[in-house]
Amino acid sequence: MAIYVAINHKTSYTYDRLINLSPHVFRLRPAPHCRTPIQAYSLRIRPEQHFINWQQDPFGNYQARVVFPERTRELAIEVDLVADMTPINPFDFFVDESAEAFPFVYSPQEAKELQPYLEIAESGPQLTQWLHGVDRTEKPIVDFLVGLNQQLYRDIAYTVRLDPGVQSCEETLEKALGSCRDSGWLLVQILRHLGLAARFVSGYLVQLTADLEALDGPSGPTADFTDLHAWAEVYVPGAGWIGLDPTSGLFAGEGHIPLAGTPSPISAAPVTGYTDQCEVTFHFDNSVQRIFEDPRVTKPYTQEQWQAIETLGQQVDAELTANDVRLTMGGEPTFVSIDDMEAAEWNSSADGPHKRALAHVLIRRLQKVFGAGGILHFGQGKWYPGERLPRWKLAAFWRTDGVAMWRDPALFAQEALDALDEHHDSYQETIERAAAFIKHLAAQLG
Template identity: 30%
Template sequence: MAMLGEISHTTTYRYATPVTFGTHRAMFLPRRGASARLLSWSVETSVPSTIRWVTDSRTNAITVMDFSEPSSELKIAFQVRGVYFGVKGIEAFPLESRADEVPVQYTPDEWTDLAGYLRPHAEDPDGSVAAWTKNFVAGDQDQTIDVLQRMLSSFRSFSYCARDTEGTQSPSDTLHKRSGTCRDFAWLMIETLRRLGFAARFVSGYLYDAALDGGAVGMTGSGATHAWLQVFLPGAGWLDYDPTNSISAGFDLIPVAIARHPGQAIPLAGSWIGDAKDYLGMSIDVAVRKIGEFRDPSEG
């Protein structure tokens, strides 16, 4: 199945008096590959700018913007059109036998390639994350897909709580609070999986919510940037898992950036020079819309 979709993402910063802007770096362009084909994309800024596109070491597309004039408002607007392909479920990806049970048996080449995604990154000062990890492989509960599904389902007991402050909670904080944002939930699941020997990576992107097409909201995190994770399973490759919405298939998740940890996947970062009290705040407007069905012309 394939969906023709459009993404618009506008960020507006406001200041009491004109300020000078440093370089801004944005991650808004969906990753191209087997699950996505980009048809067009653009970026516009309210302040005259020089824009260039680069890729980082993880092949994420980065938009680099340098501004030539001061202003009391900076608006950055991205728009993308593309085709997004989905799958019905994990059964579409038969695992190799070495991935059937925990721990997954990676090959030497895979260990080398996946090393950065296998090692835990966050501290676990009180051992709470390690203790929580054991719950998912207690007794003979070691079938890989079952472990992943139990872990995904466990987040239903957590409370989603949006916050204005930047950054991501530590996994232990999220576990103790039993609440957080999509970034917090993804980061906790990643660090839990790594302690079980899985290669897992952080993903930032967009969430398509079909309910929005009808004027309702059906999933948490729609209408904004979203975060989830991917797990590498031999035979299937990198598979998406969204602990916020218990999603593990379909074209609801549109990846933009992949990273070892959340700090490497900031949607928009930059600097400005002025008095701190001049900053009045920011607003973000995100829309992910289905604009039609896609049919490959080559299929006749």
């Protein structure tokens, strides 16, 4: 499944007079460690009379250093990029044995290289009190990080804060309120206090509406959305940098597009630079648009696509009929359980109580639609090499002329009810009774 989205990000500063601009640094290009595939990227800057040099900062992030030789009344930046939003498993990593459980100790070489990301910048009473509540008993590192991230998500409410800078950890904890920048920086400091190397990350967040409403929990945004965002990353030997988003309580996925990851927030700001003293009007806009989508189970073909497929199929059928080509077709859809997807019957076993019960429900529904008046047969299906027993087969048979082969569906065995409810006893027939029925039926048929 692939969904390509086009992100457009505009920022403009309009000044009340002609002013000088110092050399500016723009951190608005996806960082080298971005896992979301970027298919296209462009950066446009006004005034058009400028000199631009692409560089990498001391931490490996891309940055554009721009020099403006003339005075201007406006500074405008526009970013366009195309991202492939193929889902990314945030837990798709291996951890070195030395770091499988928290707490762990970095090797001397790692500790030396990670020194900027281990520096503790804040140690106020609110932060100290919060850290006292952290369970530091030994546990798997992934479980520890998940729990820590979700605890901070529960403790700090989210707010939009347009003024520049980052709140101190004390202010964020005292208010129990902060922007994504504030929560991200707080998590960085918490991780460092716990002996884990962490960095502050600024980037884009892309959230797309779900194809279907969630059966449990929130369904997500009601419209596709993107904005500048901030989160934290922690370094775990073997896994590398792992993104944690305390604003949502989730690990970073394909919707998190990092622009810069640095030891402190000031080094990750999207734009830095100076101007002459003046009055300024600030404007920004972020938008995301889907430009390509593969058909998928949760969002299949449109009516127009279905019509084109059916038209082509009818043309093929007509061609086959005209040339007296007689074909049959079979298919084997694979089903998984939404309730117990780890059970053997949905992975390796050919049969199982719930699988068989749901198969009975499905075959009856299919019979009502396609084979009313037909009969059902539950018996031996395919027998694959290497398997001790054949597979089960549930089959429906009916006459194409519409004449009923069976008039009373109530006489069919209700095995599905027994499988779903162990206390249900409507179907307690024996092999002996079945043999007697077959003999009686054969006698009636002659």
